Amino acid sequence: MSIKIDLKDIRFVSILAEVQSVTIAADKLGCVQSNVSNRIKRLERDLGFVLFTREGGRMVASPAAEPIAKAGSVIETTIQDALIEARHRSMGSTIIRLGVMESFAATHLARIMKGFPGIEVLPFTGPSVEIASRIRRNQLDFGVVAHVVPTSELQVATVLNQEFMIAEARETPKTPVARVAALRGIDPLLRSQIIEIVARQTGRIPTVNELGSLDAIVNMVRSGLACAVLPASFLKSINQDELSISPVPSDQLSQSISCIRHVDNTMDSAWDTLSALAGEDAQFS
Known part of the structure; x- marks a missing residue:
């Protein structure tokens, strides 16, 4: 089964899983809080399972969200590595x-x-x-x-x-x-x-x-x-x-x-x- 997901969605999940706060995630992502909440709700609806649960004042990633969050971290690191290597080759x-x-x-x-x-x-x-x-x-x-x-x-x-x-x-x-x-x-x-x-x-x-x-x-x-x-x-x-x-x-x-x-x-x-x-x-x- 093929599941389509936007790379931006993966980044939203990764950042929210990291900081466990919609407010802090919105600040890091450069958007308003409602954008974070609405995107996560839409993604949960499209995927058919829960990504985050609220525990006290924290937004905690569900077991289902963890591989998505990890993929976001890997993608970002891979892109940064590629840019550093490109810069290194160009400048020697x-x-x-x-x-x-x-x-x-x-x-x-x-x-x-x-x-x-x-x-x-x-x-x-x-x-x-x-x-x-x-x-x-x-x-x-x-x-x-x-x-x-x-x-x-x-x-x-x-x-x-x-x-x-x-x-x-x-x-x-x-x-x-x-x-x-x-x-x-x-x-x-x-x-x-x-x-x-x-x-x-x-x-x-x-x-x-x-x-x-x-x-x-x-x-x-x-x-x-x-x-x-x-x-x-x-x-x-x-x-x-x-x-x-x-x-x-x-x-x-x-x-x-x-x-x-x-x-x-x-x-x-x-x-x-x-x-x-x-x-x-x-x-x-």
Whole structure:
């Protein structure tokens, strides 16, 4: 059976599944809220099954919507990869393809990009494992990642030790929320450490909601639906209204940040510059 679906429909489903809010989805998609709601309702009617259910203040993707949302993410990434590769081929050595994990990109990427005058830096954000895989396949030149060990294919230089804080809604419920929001594709070691920290605080093993962006995580925390354990540099850089933030002791959780490149990469000057820039911890007043 052939099912026709517009690529825009797939993007709407993918974004709403990621942010779990019609308001935020509309903002990201550049349209009004009614456009999002009406398109989802029409698509559910055309497909004959439910895509989203409302749980409290969240729009949660149904099991049937998950493969559509995943396809949207894959399509968008594939298109971006094609554009980066096209740009790379057209410009040659005047371009650097840089992968940065999202939590680090939020506070450091703009400064890193300014550190390469005369060179265009094309950024890719994603999980550390994905960035390392792309470097092995020669789809990226450099990466800034966490928890990646040297291999026969990768050169690794540790540049920074990152500290963490726990964020909760300022108006906390009487019963601590045993749910933690984390980035999709989170490192398994970091995930287990965060679960242990939240379990110690709440007295219960928390469920983990993996979301596609830091904005979605912060919005979920502000709503009181979850807590989050995030890099201190990121939390210090955002508006902390409606948030209660406390430090996580470094002996309980810290993360080594490393620059990586393929062993065949000969861009030594750019490597040295990136290592220095990534190692400068962001400062906030």
